[in-house]
Amino acid sequence: xxxxxxxLDEEGINRAIMRISHEIIEKNKGAAGLCVVGIRNRGVYxxxxxxxxxxxxxxxxxxxxxxxxxxxxxxxxxxxxxxxVRKTEIDFDINDKNLVLVDDVLYxxxxxxxxxxxxxxxxxxKSIQLxxxxxxxxxxxxxxxxxxxxxxxxxNKESVEVRLAEFDGRDEVLIAEKE
Amino acid sequence: MAWxxxxxxxxxxxxxxxxxxxxxxxxxxxxVSTREIKKVPALxxxxxxxxxxxxxxxxxxxxxxxxxxxxxxxxxxxxxxxxVRKGETLIDTGKNIQAxxxxxxxxxxxxxxxxxxxARSLDISVVNAGDGWHEHPTQALLDIFTLREKLxxxxxxxxxxxxxxxxxxxxxxxxxxxxKLGANVILCxxxxxxxxxxxxxxxxxxxxxxxxxKQADAVNVLRMQFERDEGAAFPEQLDYFKxxxxxxxxxxxxxxxxxxxxPGPINRGIEMSSNVADxxxxxxxxxxxxxxxxxxxxxxxxxxxxxxxx
Amino acid sequence: xxxxxxxxxxxxPLNKIDAVLDILIQDHQISKIGKNIQAxxxxxxDAGGKIVAPGIIxxxxxxxxxxxxxxxxxxxxxxxASKGGVTTVLAMPNTLPAMDCxxxxxxxxxIIAKNALINVLVCGAITKGRLGQELNDMAKLKRAGAIAIxxxxxxxxxxEVMLDAFKSAKQxxxxxxxxxxxxxxxxKGVINLGFQSTRLxxxxxxxxxxxxxxxxxxxxxxxxxxxxxxxxxxxxxxVEIIAKAKKIGLKVTCETAPHYFALSEEDIVDxxxxxxxxxxxxxxxxxxxxxxxxxxxxxxxIASDHAPHTENEKDIEFDRAEFGKIGLESGLAISxxxxxxxxxxxxxxxxxxxxxxxxxxxxxxxxxxxxxxxADIIIVNAEKEFLLEKSKIISKSKNSPFIGRTVKGLVEYTxxxxxxxxxx
Numbered sequence: 001x002x003x004x005x006x007x008l009d010e011e012g013i014n015r016a017i018m019r020i021s022h023e024i025i026e027k028n029k030g031a032a033g034l035c036v037v038g039i040r041n042r043g044v045y046x047x048x049x050x051x052x053x054x055x056x057x058x059x060x061x062x063x064x065x066x067x068x069x070x071x072x073x074x075x076x077x078x079x080x081x082x083x084x085v086r087k088t089e090i091d092f093d094i095n096d097k098n099l100v101l102v103d104d105v106l107y108x109x110x111x112x113x114x115x116x117x118x119x120x121x122x123x124x125x126k127s128i129q130l131x132x133x134x135x136x137x138x139x140x141x142x143x144x145x146x147x148x149x150x151x152x153x154x155x156n157k158e159s160v161e162v163r164l165a166e167f168d169g170r171d172e173v174l175i176a177e178k179e
Numbered sequence: 180m181a182w183x184x185x186x187x188x189x190x191x192x193x194x195x196x197x198x199x200x201x202x203x204x205x206x207x208x209x210x211v212s213t214r215e216i217k218k219v220p221a222l223x224x225x226x227x228x229x230x231x232x233x234x235x236x237x238x239x240x241x242x243x244x245x246x247x248x249x250x251x252x253x254x255x256x257x258x259x260x261x262x263v264r265k266g267e268t269l270i271d272t273g274k275n276i277q278a279x280x281x282x283x284x285x286x287x288x289x290x291x292x293x294x295x296x297x298a299r300s301l302d303i304s305v306v307n308a309g310d311g312w313h314e315h316p317t318q319a320l321l322d323i324f325t326l327r328e329k330l331x332x333x334x335x336x337x338x339x340x341x342x343x344x345x346x347x348x349x350x351x352x353x354x355x356x357x358x359k360l361g362a363n364v365i366l367c368x369x370x371x372x373x374x375x376x377x378x379x380x381x382x383x384x385x386x387x388x389x390x391x392x393k394q395a396d397a398v399n400v401l402r403m404q405f406e407r408d409e410g411a412a413f414p415e416q417l418d419y420f421k422x423x424x425x426x427x428x429x430x431x432x433x434x435x436x437x438x439x440x441x442p443g444p445i446n447r448g449i450e451m452s453s454n455v456a457d458x459x460x461x462x463x464x465x466x467x468x469x470x471x472x473x474x475x476x477x478x479x480x481x482x483x484x485x486x487x488x489x
Numbered sequence: 490x491x492x493x494x495x496x497x498x499x500x501x502p503l504n505k506i507d508a509v510l511d512i513l514i515q516d517h518q519i520s521k522i523g524k525n526i527q528a529x530x531x532x533x534x535d536a537g538g539k540i541v542a543p544g545i546i547x548x549x550x551x552x553x554x555x556x557x558x559x560x561x562x563x564x565x566x567x568x569x570a571s572k573g574g575v576t577t578v579l580a581m582p583n584t585l586p587a588m589d590c591x592x593x594x595x596x597x598x599x600i601i602a603k604n605a606l607i608n609v610l611v612c613g614a615i616t617k618g619r620l621g622q623e624l625n626d627m628a629k630l631k632r633a634g635a636i637a638i639x640x641x642x643x644x645x646x647x648x649e650v651m652l653d654a655f656k657s658a659k660q661x662x663x664x665x666x667x668x669x670x671x672x673x674x675x676x677k678g679v680i681n682l683g684f685q686s687t688r689l690x691x692x693x694x695x696x697x698x699x700x701x702x703x704x705x706x707x708x709x710x711x712x713x714x715x716x717x718x719x720x721x722x723x724x725x726x727x728v729e730i731i732a733k734a735k736k737i738g739l740k741v742t743c744e745t746a747p748h749y750f751a752l753s754e755e756d757i758v759d760x761x762x763x764x765x766x767x768x769x770x771x772x773x774x775x776x777x778x779x780x781x782x783x784x785x786x787x788x789x790x791i792a793s794d795h796a797p798h799t800e801n802e803k804d805i806e807f808d809r810a811e812f813g814k815i816g817l818e819s820g821l822a823i824s825x826x827x828x829x830x831x832x833x834x835x836x837x838x839x840x841x842x843x844x845x846x847x848x849x850x851x852x853x854x855x856x857x858x859x860x861x862x863x864a865d866i867i868i869v870n871a872e873k874e875f876l877l878e879k880s881k882i883i884s885k886s887k888n889s890p891f892i893g894r895t896v897k898g899l900v901e902y903t904x905x906x907x908x909x910x911x912x913x
Contacts, residue, residue, distance in 0.1 A: 068207065071221035071249075071479075085207040085479065121216040191688070268805055290806035291690035292760030299759065311808070312690030351690060375693065376684030 001159065002177040007152055010171035013133065013164075016149030017046065020131050021053035023147050028098050031055075033126070035063035035094065039103040039115050040086050043067075045166040046133055047102035063097075065090035072114035090122055099125040100147075104162040106132040109143035134173060136160050182480040186298040186305045189314030190355040198356055202324050204476035205469070211248055212471055221479055222251035226281040230272070231308070232258040232288045237443055238308050238318070241467070242285045245474035251482075254281070269293060270300045277303050282482060286310070291348075304481040312346050317477055318442050319352030321470040323360065325462050326397055328469070329438050334361035339391045340382075341367045341423060342401030342450055345374040349442045350401060354380045367391045367423065369414050388423050389432065397438035400425055403450050416449060425451035430460060438462055491515045492907065493528045497536025497868060501543065502837040503845050503857035512541060514864040517906035521860055534902060536868050542840045543856050544576025544607075544865035544905065545821060546847035548666075549641075549720055549744060549792035551813070552578070552609070554600055555593075556585025561797040561885045563597075564604040566817070569795075569884040571911035573818040574900040576865035577608040577847075577855060579666075579792075582619070582635075583642040589614040589625045594633035607905045608865070610851065612666060615640040615654045624650055627657040636851060639666035641720060644702050646672065648709065655713035664851060666718045667706045669727075670768065674698035679808055681769040685754040691807060694769050700726040707734045707741055716740035718850055721794050723749045723768040725778035732787040742850045744790040747816060747823040750779045750833075752890060762803045762810035763890040766794070780833050789846040791839075793820045797886030815884050819877055819891045821869070825898035829871070836871075868902040875899055 008016065028034055031054050038047030044066040051062040068086040101115055112130060119128060131147035136154040154160060154175065161174040180196050190198065211219055227246040229239050239255065246253045256276075267275075269288070276284055283304040286294050291311030298305035309315040327333055338357050344350045344366050354377075357364050364382040366373060373384050385391050392398065405416055414422075430437065439451070439460040447453045456463060492514040499510040499522065511526040512519055547570065553561040561569075563580075570578055580597070582588030588597060594611055601609045613635035617623040621643060630638065638658055644667065645651040658665045675698035680686050682693025703719055707730065710717035719731060722745045734741045748766060753773045757764040764770055782788040796813025803810050816823075824843065828834040834842070848856030855863055879892045903911035 071211075071219035083483075085204045085476075087207045088210055117220070121214065121218070123215065268801070270804060288806070290808045292807045295760050296806065310690070314690070345687075348690060351688075374687040375682055376687050379684045380688075 001161075001179060004158070004175045004177055006172055006174050007134070008150060008173035013149070013171045013173065016133060017049050018053055020147045020149055021050050021057065024050070024100055024129070024131065025054060025058060027129070027146070031058040031060055031062055033096070033098055034100065035065065035092065035097045036100045036102060037065040037067050037090060037119070039101065039111060040066055040068045042162055042164050042167055043103040045164045046104060050100070050102060050131065063092045065092065067101075067115055067118055069111060069114040069118050072118045074110060074114065088118070093123060094119065094125045095123040096126045098127050098129065100129045100131050102131045104133050105160050106130070106135045106143075106145050106148075107138055109139045109141035112143050113141050133162060134160055182484050185303075185481055185485045186294075186307075187316055187477050187481055188294050188298055188305070188307045190316050190319055190352045190359070191314065193359070195359045198320070198323070198359060201320055201473065201476050201480065202327060204480060205320070205324055205472040208475040208479070209469070209472040211475070212468070218248050218250055220250045222246065222249035222482055225251040225283065225482055226279070227251045227253050227283040227285060227478065228276050228281045229253060229255045230276065230284050230286045231256065232286070232293075233309070235287050235309070237467075238287060241470045242308060242474050245471050246478055248471065249475055249478060251283075251478065269297060273297045273301050277301050282485070283478060304485050306477060306481060309348050311348065312351070313348050314352045315348040316352050317470070317474050318349050319356045320477070321466055321473040322353055322399055322440055322442070323356050324473050325440065325466050325469045326438060329462060330396060333357065336362045336396045337365065337394045338362045339365045339367050339395040339398040340401065341388060341391070341398060341425065342403055343372045344368050344377065344401070345372045346404070347401050353399060354382045358382065365391050365395065369419070369423070371414070389429060392429055392433040392437070395433060395437055397440065398425065399440045399442075400450050402442060402444065403446060420449055424449065425455050427452060427454055427458070430455060430458075436460070440466060443467070490907070491520070491528060491531040492534060492904070492909070493526060493531035494534045494536050494541055494866065494868065497539045497541035499541045499858060500836050500840050501858040502841050504859050506858070507837050512858065512866065514866070514904065514907045517864055517908070519858060519860055519862050519864050522858060534868065538870075539901065540836065540869040540871050541858075542867055542869065543844040543858055544867050544903065545574045545843045546577040546851070546853075546856060547575045547793050547795070547817065547820070548579040548790060548847045548851060549746070550578040550580055550795045550817065551583065551797065552580045553584060553797060555596060559799055559885070562604070563600050563609060564606070565883065565885045566795070566797070567604070567606040567609060569815070569817045569882075571606050571903045571905070572883050572900065574821050574867040574869065574903050575607065575817055576867070576903060576905045577610065577853070579610045579612050579637060579851065581641045582612050582614040582639060587614045587619045588612065588630075588635065589617050589619065591629040591633040594630060594635055598634050606910045610637070610853070611635050612637040612639050612641070613663070614638065615645055615665070616650065619643055621645045621647060621650065624653050624657065627661045627663060631661040631663060635663065637664035637666050637718075639668065639720070641666065641668040644668050644670045644672070648705065651706065652709045652713060655710050655715050655717070659713055659715035664716065664718055665710065666720050667703070668720050669699050669702035669706055671698045671702045674701065679765060679769070680757055681754040681771050683754060683772055685757060689757070689760065694767075696724040696726050696771070696775070699724055699768050700730055703727050703730050707731070707739060710741070711739050716742065719743035721746050721749070721768055721792070722779070722782070722788060724771050724775040728778050728782040728787050732782070735787065742789045742846075743787070744792040745779050745783065745788050746792055746794040747820050747827070748814060748890060750776055750783065751823045751827045756890070760807045761890070762805070762807055763814055763888050763892075765807060765810050765812055766796075766814055767812035780828070783828065783842060784833050789842070790850060791820070791824055791842045792847070793817050795884075797884055798888050799886060803888050813888070815882070815886055815889050818883060819889060819896070821900060822877070822896035822898040823891060825871060826896050830897065864904055864907040866902070866904040867900055870899045870901050872897065873899040
């Protein structure tokens with residue numbers, strides 16, 4: 001992997017999360033009945049940051065959860081490297097909630113498709129909205145994000161690397177060339 | 180760490196990392212059984228065949244539930260109804276099941292090594308659900324999983340296994356798994372039920388249950404089967420209970436939080452007293468619950484490994 | 490028709506010869522042995538750099554005919570033998586029907602006369618149907634052509650019957666070959682009793698089940714004042730007991746088989762039923778004792794215990810699979826690898842174990858290369874390495890535990906009574 005360009009630094013990521021949080025509040029007319037669920041791995045940390053941000057702005061509590069979509073992937077049988085199954089932690093009832101699903105990068109849309117299937121097995125939210133830090137295009141399914149931190153046009157030969165302090169030790173978003 | 184084996188035949192054949200991977204994966208799967216909808220699509224379109232040459236309700240049902248929670252289709256073949264009686268060889272039976280395009284055979288067999296033989300003859304996955312006196316890997320995995328959940332670790336624990344070690348596949352699998360993960364295993368049984376050379380596995384042996392219980396963090400009590408017709412010497416039932424039965428009096432002298440396990444079904448009053456089986460230290464029903472998660476993990480991993488090899 | 494074998498290393502321990510010599514064969518006999526023999530009309534075999542030795546006498550072979558021709562026949566078995574350098578076999582009596590009466594032995598001898606490529610000697614059964622109950626009529630067995638008796642595959646449990654057997658064998662000049670196994674001790678065992686049986690969860694067969702029965706048979710033979718030959722010795726205590734008996738002058742001889750010094754219980758990996766034998770493959774300690782017994786002379790002979798079984802009988806659960814392995818074709822190479830290469834035996838010592846001593850024990854005039862002797866000769870390229878492959882097995886059954894091994898010592902010629910019966 002060859003690093004090409006840094007798209008967001010720590011400050012940029014913070015700003016994007018702040019903006020997404022404001023947009024979520026605005027769209028949902030407050031934080032009541034709102035829950036934020038991150039997709040493992042990095043989506044979970046972004047979700048926690050968004051929830052914290054919303055809390056700061058609106059006060060009160062915002063429910064957060066973590067979703068592992070491995071068991072719902074449509075490419076399980078094709079996966080070359082074996083996916084590690086991690087825990088799903090949604091310790092609250094999602095029925096009739098406005099649920100914001102959070103991931104780091106939106107690409108083909110297949111992860112989101114799997115996540116939607118997984119969420120439906122947990123209940124019937126009033127709505128499911130999608131927030132992503134980066135939308136890099138190249139959708140293979142009719143899926144779009146409601147909240148986007150940054151749109152980055154990419155080619156299929158490139159990869160988008162999101163690094164978060166909680167997971168990687170530092171905050172940045174890079175574009176790299178696949179070798 | 181990736182799982183690469185198409186089969187699960189025994190814990191002797193696994194590394195510490197592989198055992199840990201199964202346990203970690205099982206931990207993730209445990210949550211599925213707590214949901215309203217206890218089902219994930221991971222093995223949708225896959226077929227698992229329960230091939231049981233020995234009567235077993237518990238293990239078969241546990242595997243069936245596990246497979247169904249992964250959305251696999253499950254077919255049950257019991258020896259009473261199969262063509263085994265018509266003299267078909269095990270390998271032929273296996274190849275027929277493979278020709279049906281099944282993906283996983285879960286086999287219980289009364290001959291040691293039957294699962295090994297089937298696994299090397301077939302391309303599809305074979306999961307050993309107990310073969311003779313050899314291994315019962317998923318039982319040991321669920322025992323170890325339960326222990327890890329209760330005590331937070333395996334390394335350094337003193338685990339006693341009590342009962343008919345000689346004829347027990349559960350004992351053998353537990354010995355391999357626990358010693359690989361760094362536990363100290365103490366086998367406690369009348370001398371006649373300790374098989375030759377068992378110390379070479381790394382386990383210690385003793386015939387004094389009270390001494391063993393004093394040090395033990397956990398005790399796994401094996402089911403005693405007095406009806407065996409081995410012609411070999413066997414202790415008398417009441418005498419066994421007196422000398423090796425796990426009773427409240429004995430537990431009173433053990434560590435306060437000692438974990439008491441049993442693979443089931445329990446002979447109350449033979450290997451342990453009723454009040455111990457139902458008591459505060461007993462995790463017997465949790466073992467049953469954990470069995471589902473462990474078997475889900477195993478089925479998922481072997482199916483993935485097989486797909487990855489294609 | 491004459492053959493001249495030129496320039497080979499001739500090993501003839503009986504005549505104390507180990508030298509580069511020529512051998513001239515005329516008709517079915519050796520006519521001359523010496524340096525630079527000239528024979529204008531003889532077919533010449535250049536044996537330069539090769540071993541020339543008396544043909545192997547394998548005193549423990551299951552040819553399975555009559556009754557189990559799907560496993561082996563006299564024809565296929567003797568063809569396999571010839572490939573392994575074997576020119577005489579003693580055919581074990583556990584056929585269907587067993588060799589327990591004159592008619593059955595005559596039937597087998599008829600097949601041998603018609604189909605055998607090499608010398609096949611017949612071993613009669615000790616008891617009716619090999620059930621250990623009713624002693625056979627030894628006079629009739631002898632008259633029909635049996636030279637030895639055995640209930641091989643089983644041991645006669647009754648001391649009285651066995652004592653009578655020894656007495657009767659003595660009376661009629663038959664050799665008694667004992668399969669020593671106390672079934673009450675070995676029970677349903679399938680492999681050696683030890684860590685391996687514990688590890689694999691298989692029922693074990695103790696050394697005791699073998700050596701106790703050896704003790705008894707030696708004792709009974711002594712009481713009958715006759716000789717006894719102990720078949721397939723596999724463990725340390727057995728060697729010790731036989732050594733002791735020999736020391737006090739009892740007429741005991743014994744054999745072991747290549748798998749008891751080439752393999753141990755630890756080779757039973759992943760329940761390979763080709764490794765399931767009776768007696769079982771023993772511990773490494775026992776293997777060492779067998780090698781020592783060969784070296785110091787306690788063990789007189791090496792025999793294959795060639796036991797062919799079909800795949801149907803072997804490719805099943807370990808508990809249910811038949812005991813036994815084939816060994817006619819691989820015995821010599823395995824012996825060279827394990828005994829010569831590892832300096833347990835010298836070539837002359839090995840030839841004693843595989844030819845000279847078996848001839849003595851059986852009381853046949855073979856196992857030597859003197860002028861006038863039967864021209865049963867093998868020519869072996871001792872240094873030639875080759876792979877033991879399933880596809881190259883001649884025997885009807887393929888249950889060899891040595892498949893896939895690279896071994897040393899290729900039989901290039903097997904000559905039986907002056908005729909080349911195998912050539913590689």
